[in-house]
Amino acid sequence: MTQLHEFIKSLPKAELHLHIEGSLEPEQMFEMARRNGIALPYSTVDDIRTAYAFGNLQEFLDLYYAGMSVLQTRQDFYDLTYAYLQRIHADNCRHVEIFFDAQAHTERGIAFADVIEGILNALEQGEADFGITSHLILSFLRHLSEEDAFKTLEQAEPYYDRLLGVGLDSSEMGHPPSKFERVFAKSNALGLKLFAHAGEEGPPIYVYEALDILKVDRIDHGNRSLEDDALVNRLVSEGMTLTVCPLSNLKLCVVDDLKNHPLKTMLDLGLAVTVNSDDPSYFGGYINDNYIRIADALDLSKDDIVKLVKNGFDGAYMSDARKCEVMEELKIRSCTT
Numbered sequence: 412m413t414q415l416h417e418f419i420k421s422l423p424k425a426e427l428h429l430h431i432e433g434s435l436e437p438e439q440m441f442e443m444a445r446r447n448g449i450a451l452p453y454s455t456v457d458d459i460r461t462a463y464a465f466g467n468l469q470e471f472l473d474l475y476y477a478g479m480s481v482l483q484t485r486q487d488f489y490d491l492t493y494a495y496l497q498r499i500h501a502d503n504c505r506h507v508e509i510f511f512d513a514q515a516h517t518e519r520g521i522a523f524a525d526v527i528e529g530i531l532n533a534l535e536q537g538e539a540d541f542g543i544t545s546h547l548i549l550s551f552l553r554h555l556s557e558e559d560a561f562k563t564l565e566q567a568e569p570y571y572d573r574l575l576g577v578g579l580d581s582s583e584m585g586h587p588p589s590k591f592e593r594v595f596a597k598s599n600a601l602g603l604k605l606f607a608h609a610g611e612e613g614p615p616i617y618v619y620e621a622l623d624i625l626k627v628d629r630i631d632h633g634n635r636s637l638e639d640d641a642l643v644n645r646l647v648s649e650g651m652t653l654t655v656c657p658l659s660n661l662k663l664c665v666v667d668d669l670k671n672h673p674l675k676t677m678l679d680l681g682l683a684v685t686v687n688s689d690d691p692s693y694f695g696g697y698i699n700d701n702y703i704r705i706a707d708a709l710d711l712s713k714d715d716i717v718k719l720v721k722n723g724f725d726g727a728y729m730s731d732a733r734k735c736e737v738m739e740e741l742k743i744r745s746c747t748t
């Protein structure tokens with residue numbers, strides 16, 4: 412364990428890009444399959460891990476949607492979420508903003524209320540047990556229609572005051588942000604924050620659409636913004652947070668090697684980049700693993716790490732008091748460690 416790894420572990424952190432279904436560990440998958448009487452196409456945990464070799468986003472999504480078929484009951488969603496919070500507590504993560512893919516469950520006949528109440532109850536318990544504050548984001552699946560997204564937004568009505576906002580994920584290519592202009596306008600009118608995956612595999616124009624047409628508050632990924640200087644300048648001047656996910660980018664072949672990851676370039680350009688795990692069970696690491704692997708690959712300094720962690724809290728929707736408290740702790744730890 413190097414000193415830098417210890418330093419990373421000691422810092423309080425925020426996670427802003429996490430799909431709760433992507434935290435489903437193979438062991439949990441077997442346990443839930445057993446208790447729900449579901450047959451899995453794998454015999455061992457190792458079989459599952461071996462299957463997690465992806466050539467692109469779609470290859471991952473196919474296994475991700477298949478894996479979540481074991482999530483059936485409110486208790487399953489509770490257990491999934493609570494286990495994730497317990498895991499990131501060990502990483503000294505203090506605040507998390509979580510996406511959930513409601514449509515991937517309701518289209519299998521699971522009640523919306525079971526999904527969201529299982530997750531929300533675990534978030535409440537996680538705050539009581541670990542002191543981790545959190546928000547929940549309803550993410551629309553972009554390979555489905557805008558009409559389907561509208562239906563999902565309607566199902567969420569009893570929970571609007573418990574949602575931070577809406578997001579946009581799943582297969583990016585061929586499903587530009589503009590496809591969801593009206594449902595994002597409606598979400599905005601409801602007072603929800605707006606987030607969208609853009610520029611992970613898709614071109615810079617998708618990032619422009621997320622900004623100009625959807626009017627997002629954060630861009631998820633955004634790596635391909637670097638192909639357009641004017642876009643970079645705009646993201647810098649607007650202080651737009653980009654939720655970058657290094658191990659996800661490696662596993663989905665967005666980069667061929669972490670040594671070629673653009674995170675350091677993004678940081679040096681003045682972009683408000685943050686480090687996140689995306690789907691930690693599928694991509695081989697939780698938040699600290701992401702910081703450690705990218706710090707080693709790019710030879711990041713302590714100042715770089717502190718900047719990344721600060722960007723995470725800056726981009727988070729936390730109360731001012733809570734933000735001040737963690738920022739103060741961050742200042743003390745970065746001076747003394």
Ligand code: HPA
Pocket residue numbers: 430433468475580581582583608611659689690
């Ligand atoms: O990284 C991702 N990209 C798009 N959709 C997703 N759904 C879960 N993870 C992802």
Ligand SMILES: [Zn+2]
Pocket residue numbers: 428430580608631689
């Ligand atoms: Zn994602």
